Amino acid sequence: MVTSSVRARDLGGTPVPDDHQPRPVEDIPARADRLFGVTTTGAGLSVLVLLTLVGLFLLLRSDDAFRLMGGRFFTTSEWRTDTTPVRIGVLGLVVGTVEVALVAVAVAIPLGICAALFITEYSSPRWRGMLTGLVDLLAAIPSLLYGLWGAIVVANQLTPLSKWLADHGGWIPIFRVSGDNPQYQGSIFIAGLIVSLMVLPIIAAITREVFAQTPPGEREAALALGGTRWGMVRMVVLPYGRSGIVGGSMLGLGRALGETIAVTLLLPQAPIINGQILKNGGATVSGFIANSAGVIKGITVSGLMAAGLVLFLMTLLTNMVASVIVNRSRSGVGVEL
C-alpha cells in the first residue's frame, strides 16, 4: 500500500503561503482495523517465535551431550556410545556435510547459470516456458526419489568414471584414492552430484531473476556498440548479476547442507572424516540424524539434538548471509529468495 503526500506546489497548482500549516490528519483506526493489525502482527511474529523456539529447544535437549563432552563435541569425529567413556562428536559429520555441499554447489553453479542465461537471454518464448517448467519440476521431485534413483542406478553407472578419475587423476589431491580394492559406490562425489540436481533449481531461479533485471538500456548500449550477444552477456549481464550469482549460490549451499533423505540413502553414514571424495564412506549431519531415528533414550538422543542444533545454526547462518548479499546489491532489490 503506497500512500504519498504530494504538496500542491509540486504539482504547479496555486502557490501555498509560506506560513501555511498542513491540516493535522489523524489516523484513528476503526475497531476492525485494530483487530486486523493485532491479528496480522501476531501471525508475523509467530514465525519469529517459532524459529527461536526451534533453536532454544534443541539447545535445551542437547544439554547432556554438551555437559558430557564439552568443547570436545566439536573436535571429536567418532560417534561411539558403546565405549566408556562415551565418545561422540560432530566433527566427522560436519566435514562430510560440507564436502557433499561443496561438490553439489560446484556442479550446480555452472549448470544453474547456463539455465538462467538460456531463459533470460538465449531462448525463444516457447522454449523459455518449457525450461522454466523443467527447472521447477526438478525442484518438485521429492528428495526421497532422488536418493532412491541415485543410490540404485546412478551410483552403479558412475563407478567407471570414479575409478578412471582415481587411476589417472590420482595426482590431483581431490581425486586421490588410497587402499587396496577401494569401493567407489556410496561416495561423497556421487552424493554431491545427486544433491546438485536438488539445489540447481534454487540457484537457477535466483540468478534468473537477477539477470532479468538488467537495465535494458545497458543491454542495448552494448549491442549498439557492435558487441556480440556473448559480449553483451559478459560485459553487462554477468557483472550486473554478480551478487545475485553469489547470493544464489550461497542459498543453494544452505539447501545442500540441510539435504537429508537423499544423502541418507546415498552415503553409508558412518561418521569418519573421509577426505577422499571418490571413495565409499562419509556421513552428513542430517543423514546421520535421519539414520538414527527411533532412538528415544540416553545420551544418543541428546547427541542427535546437539548435532541438529549445529546443522540448524550452519544453515541459518548461510541463508542469512545469502539474503544480505542478494538484498544489498544493486541488482537484487526486490528479488524473491
Added chain:
Amino acid sequence: MTAVVAPPVAGSEARPAAPVDRPRRRPRELTALDYATMTGCALSSIALNWLIFTRLTDGVGWFGFLVVAYLTFLGLFFVVTADRLGRLVATDRLATVAITSGAAVLAAPLLWLVGYIVVKGLPNLRPNFFTDDQQGITPTQPATDGGGSHALVGTLEQVGLALFMTLPLALATAVFLNETRSRLRRPVRIFVDAMSGLPSIVAGLFIFAVLILPYAGDKGPFGLDVFGFNGFMASLALALVMLPTITRTIEVVLRLVPDGLREASLATGASRARTVWSVVLPTARSGMATAIILGIARAVGETAPLLFTAFGYDLINGDPFSRPQESLPLYVYRFIRLPNATARARGFTGALVLIVVVLTLFAVARIVGRDRTANRSRRRRRTARATGTALEPLEPQEPLFS
C-alpha cells in the same frame, strides 16, 4: 561477424523496400554451415575419444565418455569456427552452444529418474494397492500382494491437518508482510526466508524434542496419548515445512494485486480490514490456490520430518491422534532399505504412486496459475454486463509463472 546493413539516415525519405530476392540477414542465428560444422565436430570428437578411451586406455564409463566428448566437441567447434569466421564470432557461437546445451541437458536426469521409477514400479502396481494394507504379508509373498492404503490414509490425514493449521497462519503472515505498514515487516521477512531454508529433518527433530521426547514411554499430561509417535505430530512437523513456502507464494500473489483496487476501496471509506477481506483476497484467489497446491506438493514428498514423528506402521491406522502412522514417503523409505527384492519392489510401487501424485499436483498448480488471466477477463465481462459499462483495457499483468 557479418556486417550490419546501415540503417537509413534520419530525415531521408521513406525507407526503401527490401529487395525481394535478397534473404534477410540474421547475424545472430546459426546458419546451415554452422550446423554442419557442429555435426562434423561432434563426430570427430566421438571418434577421437573412442580411440583414446577404448583403444589406448581402459574405459571411463559412458558418463565420463560423454563429458569428455562434449568438452572435446566444444574445443573443436571453437577452433573450426575461429578459423572460418574469427575469434570474436567463435566465442559467441561457443557461448550459444554451451549455454543452450547446458540448459537442455537438465531434462536428461529428470526423464531418466521418472522413467526408471515408472519401469520399476508399474509391473507390481495392482488395484489392491489402493485398498489393502500390509496385514498378514510376509517377506516371501510376491510384491503384488498387500498394498499401501494405510500409507495413503496417513498421507491424506497428515497433509490435510498440516494444511488446516498452516493456511490461516500463512495467510495472515502474508497479509502482514504485504498489506500493513508495520516496522516489524523487515525482520519477519528475514525470518520467513530463513525458515524456508530450515532443514526438514530439524523440523521433525524439533517436534520430537518438544512434544514427544519428554513423555517417552508413558502417557502425556492429562493422560492423553497425543504426545507420542502419531500422525498429528507429523502434521505439526509438516506445517513447519509448509509455512514458509505457502506464506511466500501468497505474498507474491498479493503483490500482483493492483494498488488501484486497494486505493479505490479505501477511498470509498472501507477500513483496511474490509479492503483486504473484500478486495485484495478475492482478487488474488486463484493465485492463492496455486500457493496451496505448491505447499501440498512440497509436503507430500517430505520424508525426513516424519521419521521422528509419524514413525511408520504396517497396518492401517485411521486415527491421526494416537499410535504411529504410515505415510506414502515413509512407506517407500522403509521398504527400499530392506535387503530383499520383493520388499524393494513394494517400495518402487509406492514411489511410482508418490511421483504420480507429485506430478499431478505440479501440473494442476501450473494450470491454475496460468488460468488467472482467463478468469479475470471472464469476471470483467460479467461485471461489465451487470453494471452496463464498457470494458476498459487492462494493464498487462505479470503471470505467476513466467
